[in-house]
Amino acid sequence: MIHFFTTYGSQLIAKIGQHLYISAIALLLGIIVAVPLGILLTRMKHGANFVITLAGVLQTIPAMALLAIMIPIFGIGSTPAIVALFIYSLLPILRNTYLGMRSVSPAVQDAAKGMGMTWWQAIIQADLPLAAPVIMAGIRLSATYVIAWATLASYIGAGGLGDFIFNGLNLYRSDLILGGSIPVILLALLVDYLLGKVEATVTPRQILR
Amino acid sequence: MLLEMSHLRKEYPNGKMAVDDFNLEVGRGEFICFIGTSGSGKTTTMRMINRMLHQTSGTIKINGHDIAKMDPVKLRRSIGYVIQNIGLMPHMTIQENIELVPKLLGWSKEKRAQQAHKMIALAQLPDEMLERYPGELSGGQQQRIGVVRALAADQEIILMDEPFGALDPITRESLQDLVKHLQEDLGKTFIFVTHDMDEALSLATRVVIMSQGKQVQVDTPENILRHPANEFVTNLIGEERLIRAQPNILTVSQIMKRHPATIQPEQTLADAIDTMHERRVDTLLVTDQDQKLVGYLDIDDVSRKTDVQTPVKQLMNHEVSYVQAKALIGDSVQRLLKLGVKNIPVVNQEKQLVGIVTRTSLVDIVYDALRGAPATDEQPASPINVDIHAAANHEGSADA
Numbered sequence: 001m002i003h004f005f006t007t008y009g010s011q012l013i014a015k016i017g018q019h020l021y022i023s024a025i026a027l028l029l030g031i032i033v034a035v036p037l038g039i040l041l042t043r044m045k046h047g048a049n050f051v052i053t054l055a056g057v058l059q060t061i062p063a064m065a066l067l068a069i070m071i072p073i074f075g076i077g078s079t080p081a082i083v084a085l086f087i088y089s090l091l092p093i094l095r096n097t098y099l100g101m102r103s104v105s106p107a108v109q110d111a112a113k114g115m116g117m118t119w120w121q122a123i124i125q126a127d128l129p130l131a132a133p134v135i136m137a138g139i140r141l142s143a144t145y146v147i148a149w150a151t152l153a154s155y156i157g158a159g160g161l162g163d164f165i166f167n168g169l170n171l172y173r174s175d176l177i178l179g180g181s182i183p184v185i186l187l188a189l190l191v192d193y194l195l196g197k198v199e200a201t202v203t204p205r206q207i208l209r
Numbered sequence: 210m211l212l213e214m215s216h217l218r219k220e221y222p223n224g225k226m227a228v229d230d231f232n233l234e235v236g237r238g239e240f241i242c243f244i245g246t247s248g249s250g251k252t253t254t255m256r257m258i259n260r261m262l263h264q265t266s267g268t269i270k271i272n273g274h275d276i277a278k279m280d281p282v283k284l285r286r287s288i289g290y291v292i293q294n295i296g297l298m299p300h301m302t303i304q305e306n307i308e309l310v311p312k313l314l315g316w317s318k319e320k321r322a323q324q325a326h327k328m329i330a331l332a333q334l335p336d337e338m339l340e341r342y343p344g345e346l347s348g349g350q351q352q353r354i355g356v357v358r359a360l361a362a363d364q365e366i367i368l369m370d371e372p373f374g375a376l377d378p379i380t381r382e383s384l385q386d387l388v389k390h391l392q393e394d395l396g397k398t399f400i401f402v403t404h405d406m407d408e409a410l411s412l413a414t415r416v417v418i419m420s421q422g423k424q425v426q427v428d429t430p431e432n433i434l435r436h437p438a439n440e441f442v443t444n445l446i447g448e449e450r451l452i453r454a455q456p457n458i459l460t461v462s463q464i465m466k467r468h469p470a471t472i473q474p475e476q477t478l479a480d481a482i483d484t485m486h487e488r489r490v491d492t493l494l495v496t497d498q499d500q501k502l503v504g505y506l507d508i509d510d511v512s513r514k515t516d517v518q519t520p521v522k523q524l525m526n527h528e529v530s531y532v533q534a535k536a537l538i539g540d541s542v543q544r545l546l547k548l549g550v551k552n553i554p555v556v557n558q559e560k561q562l563v564g565i566v567t568r569t570s571l572v573d574i575v576y577d578a579l580r581g582a583p584a585t586d587e588q589p590a591s592p593i594n595v596d597i598h599a600a601a602n603h604e605g606s607a608d609a
Contacts, residue, residue, distance in 0.1 A: 111295075111298075
């Protein structure tokens with residue numbers, strides 16, 4: 001254990017950094033695209049089912065296959081990995097945003113409009129805060145997925161903790177496999193915990209009856 | 210006119226006519242109730258006023274300005290809006306909820322806070338409640354907030370869509386008092402949609418009865434009770450309510466007995482006893498030569514005196530209570546009950562005697578009303594009427 005840290009300590013820090021970087025960018029892109037899209041879908045009469053199904057189909061593509069598809073388009077390195085992970089992050093966020101926005105009571109929406117909120121004000125001041133817990137749950141789920149799957153990004157040269165695991169597999173070195181896997185698990189748990197804190201903050205302080 | 214609606218029509222793409230040629234002029238401080246069965250177009254009409262719905266044709270003007278030419282957002286901020294499901298923002302405190310429209314209008318923080326304190330007082334709720342969230346309040350308290358929220362930006366017109374429909378009867382009544390107070394004391398104008406006839410009749414200055422998108426009758430509650438336009442209105446009001454309303458719409462002159470037994474002050478006791486004997490009464494009303502009521506003479510006053518030549522004016526009681534011929538029966542019934550008298554004279558404006566109301570004439574109205582009611586009225590609206598009905602039905606069958 002100590003031996004592992006003295007040998008690979010600095011490398012481990014660097015890999016965790018890479019891993020976080022890839023995951024964070026992918027997740028951020030996912031949020032930037034999926035949340036507005038989800039909101040937009042609730043405001044459209046048609047098309048919502050189609051878009052959500054499409055995101056679901058993308059989700060079913062095996063991770064390895066998706067990464068492989070990215071290589072001819074983006075080459076190797078972190079860019080194709082980020083794009084692939086971004087695609088994976090879309091569905092949970094999109095679906096939860098859509099469901100969260102839909103779950104806002106029609107009475108609240110009617111009152112918001114009837115009192116003179118603009119389309120935009122109604123979304124920002126009424127719908128979004130009320131849908132926030134559900135949207136955050138989607139983001140947490142995506143974050144866990146993305147961190148876990150970022151391991152595979154090492155396969156196309158994006159780096160990250162996957163490097164340890166693949167090296168360990170190639171060299172039959174269980175210490176390397178564990179040295180890569182355990183930080184991934186801890187990372188996923190930590191991020192989920194932190195996002196849980198964020199979720200608690202954005203959840204409106206209201207006593208539900 | 211504050212609000213003018215002319216030739217409003219709302220037709221849905223499937224050809225369903227929701228509102229057909231709706232016309233109404235509403236003055237400042239009026240309380241208008243839209244009432245009708247579901248699908249009568251009452252809510253649709255109301256929602257066109259703040260452009261939550263758009264009419265197929267026709268115009269709505271507020272203070273002479275066509276609302277179709279206004280910015281809908283600005284229009285809605287100038288009109289109070291209260292819905293049945295309350296529609297408070299669950300993630301905002303009561304204070305934030307009340308300040309919502311003022312905030313949209315860009316009021317300063319101080320002015321908004323001041324208004325919030327004023328509004329919570331108006332709602333007759335404790336000031337500390339401003340800090341709470343809607344979920345912590347009872348349904349009645351929430352709707353009180355809903356009502357005052359609609360006034361927080363000094364809106365002149367307040368639209369209410371069955372606001373008290375989901376509340377229990379006692380809470381509903383206290384909220385009705387609140388809105389009535391807002392209308393009467395603050396001069397706010399209400400457009401109030403309801404399907405509760407008692408609510409409409411007690412709150413409205415004018416009631417608009419609607420059916421299948423058309424106005425059936427537009428009038429004051431009194432006139433609607435007195436002259437229901439057609440059978441639909443009669444059914445909507447209900448026989449029960451019409452019967453109960455009778456004491457308040459019939460006047461004394463319609464039920465009084467004419468030509469009561471009278472005597473002049475100058476006549477003697479002998480004349481009085483003769484008249485009593487002849488008319489089979491125990492009381493004579495004393496009138497002067499102008500037919501003005503000046504007193505009464507009771508048999509008790511007579512029997513104690515032996516001298517039959519005593520003029521009536523020495524014996525009569527000058528303290529006589531009477532009712533005006535134009536007064537409503539409801540009031541005279543109350544007087545009869547309060548005074549505990551058997552009968553009460555009826556006078557015209559010149560205080561000339563025109564008739565008399567006896568307790569038996571009151572029995573007649575109740576009897577006529579009940580006998581006129583449907584024979585198989587199995588569920589009287591109020592439990593108080595159950596006994597009366599049972600009695601009436603019993604008598605009816607005894608007669609037959």
